[in-house]
Amino acid sequence: MSERTLAIIKPDAVKKNAIGDIMGRYETSGLTPVAIRMMQFSKSTAEGFYAVHKARPFFDSLCTFMSSGPVVVVVLQGNNAIKKHRELMGATDPAKADAGTIRKAHGANIEFNAVHGSDSPETAQFEIAYFFPAMEIVG
Ligand code: IDP
Ligand code: MG
Secondary structure (H helix, E strand, O other), X not given: OEEEEEEEEOHHHHHOOOHHHHHHHHHHOOOEEEEEEEEOOOHHHHHHHOHHHOOOOOHHHHHHHHOOOOEEEEEEEEEOHHHHHHHHHOOOOHHHOOOOXXXXXXXXXXXXXXXXXXXXXXXXXXXXXXXXXXXXOOO
């Protein structure tokens, strides 16, 4: 079933010049970019995006990190895009991520872990709409 997911190439990965590598992995895995936006989050943009994690001890640090530099926000479309993207990303903690995953290749630790990916159809819908009006999504 074709579906959409939201990916974010986080500030650590942008600083490492890993945009091309990560986008290449999407394209060669059958995940088609249908919207792309480069931007720098304000702290409140990050807080709104991660509102689900508000009660977590790492929330403030996470939002500071996510607003620390430019990110690339991407809508990916393809069969089982949400699960497929999570598999490409690897585990949240790069130390536990499988070989060959994006987080294994580019993540430094459980916070600075290179990429974000939606975890369910409901969060994908919220996250995509957070950044893209429908008319800015192609395909
Ligand atoms: P996910 O990105 O794999 O879905 P979540 O549990 O949704 O992981 O956490 C969101 C983000 O918060 C992570 O990608 C990571 O940047 C950060 N994070 C998660 N757990 C921790 C932690 O224990 N310490 C610091 N940062 C964390
Ligand atoms: Mg998550």
